C-alpha cells in the first residue's frame with residue numbers, strides 16, 4: 001500500500017498561527033532572521049515589538065522595521081490572520097478558491113477578496129527559474145467552453161478558445177501558460193527556454209512538435225490518433241492530460257468563467273499547486289517565503 005501523503009490540517013495550521021501576533025511574528029522571522037546588525041545604526045540586531053503597529057523598533061536608535069513593507073500585505077487593513085487563513089485555503093484546495101467564497105467566509109468586501117485572490121495567484125506565479133531536465137511530457141489544450149453554451153455575442157464576434165501549453169517533468173514540476181497559438185514556431189522558443197537539451201520530450205503526434213527531435217536528446221511520440229496511450233517504449237502523456245483535466249475542473253467548477261486576460265494567472269496557480277501536490281504541509285511555507293524575495 002502506498003504511504004499516506006502528509007497532511008496540513010486546519011488544527012495544525014491554527015496551532016502554528018493562532019492569532020494576529022503569531023502571523024506577524026512569523027513574517028518578521030522569515031524576513032529578518034538572517035540579519036546580524038541593525039541596518040540603521042549597525043549595532044546588534046535588538047528589535048522590540050511596537051504595540052499597536054505592525055512594526056518592530058531598534059532598542060539603540062529607534063529605527064523601525066515593518067515586515068509587511070513591500071509585500072502584498074503592505075498597507076492592507078485586512079488582518080494578517082485573515083491573509084494567512086486565505087493562503088491556507090489556497091494551498092489545501094484541489095479546485096481553487098473563488099473570490100466569492102473568501103467574501104462569504106471572512107469579514108471582507110468582494111473587492112478585497114478579489115484582490116487577495118489575484119495577489120496569491122501572482123505569488124504562486126513566480127519561482128521556477130531553473131530549466132527542467134529529465135523526461136518531460138508536453139501537450140496543449142483549449143479553454144473557453146463549448147460553442148453551444150456560448151452567448152450570441154461571443155459567437156458573433158468569432159471569439160475562439162484560448163490555447164494553453166503545458167509541460168510536466170518527471171520530478172513533479174509542472175508549468176503551463178496561455179499561448180497565442182500552438183504552431184511550432186510559437187512553442188519551440190518556449191520549450192528551449194524551459195528545458196535542458198539533454199532531456200527526453202514526450203508528446204502526441206501533433207505537427208507542433210516535429211522539430212523537437214533535433215533540438216533535444218530524444219523525442220518520444222504517443223500516437224493518440226491510433227488510440228495509443230502508452231507507446232512501444234513505455235512513454236505516455238497521461239500525466240499532462242491529468243494536469244489539464246484538473247485545470248479545467250478548477251475553472252469550470254470553481255470560477256465558472258475566467259477572462260482570457262487572467263487565464264495565465266489561473267494556469268500559474270494550478271501549476272504551483274500541482275507541483276507541490278504531494279507536500280501540502282510545505283506548500284504554505286514555500287508560498288509565504290516567496291513574499292520575502
Ligand SMILES: [Zn+2]
Pocket residue numbers: 038039040041042043058059060061062063
Ligand atoms: Zn539601530
